[in-house]
Amino acid sequence: MVAKIIANLLVMGSGVLGRAVVQAYRKALDNANKTGVAKETIQNISRMRKVMTEEEARQILGISEQSSWDEILQKYDSLFENNAKNGSFYLQSKVHRAKECLEAAYQSKGEGTTTS
Structure with a gap:
């Protein structure tokens, strides 16, 4: 009985944690888009891929x-x-x-x- 309760708690806890991680990631993306960090990061990546002349x-x-x-x-x-x-x-x-x-x-x- 105790093992079943612990297993249920682990399953529920991992579900809650998973949703929290997804929400935090979405919020971080929104913040990056609002502040221009995402655009700056893309520009930096394209600069690093500079082709040799x-x-x-x-x-x-x-x-x-x-x-x-x-x-x-x-x-x-x-x-x-x-x-x-x-x-x-x-x-x-x-x-x-x-x-x-x-x-x-x-x-x-x-x-x-x-x-x-």
Whole structure:
């Protein structure tokens, strides 16, 4: 009998707690919309997703606009391997993103690329 009462109390308590959490979340969303925090958060997220420009990618890889795709791959391989051995993961990821950016640019221009 006692176990049944405890079980009923737990079920009822969890239901009450669940409803309270949902209400608090809705109120927080309303407050965020009223104060502009939600809009500011969305703007900050979109700033963080900034796409690398071709110019920035070329600077990272140390190449010019006239560089061929083979030159880009050689530079990429060299920088990527150097950063894998004695560099940082951050620099290695920037090198990789630069290659991806230029690869997309070359493909959109209709120039042939072979991914390595």
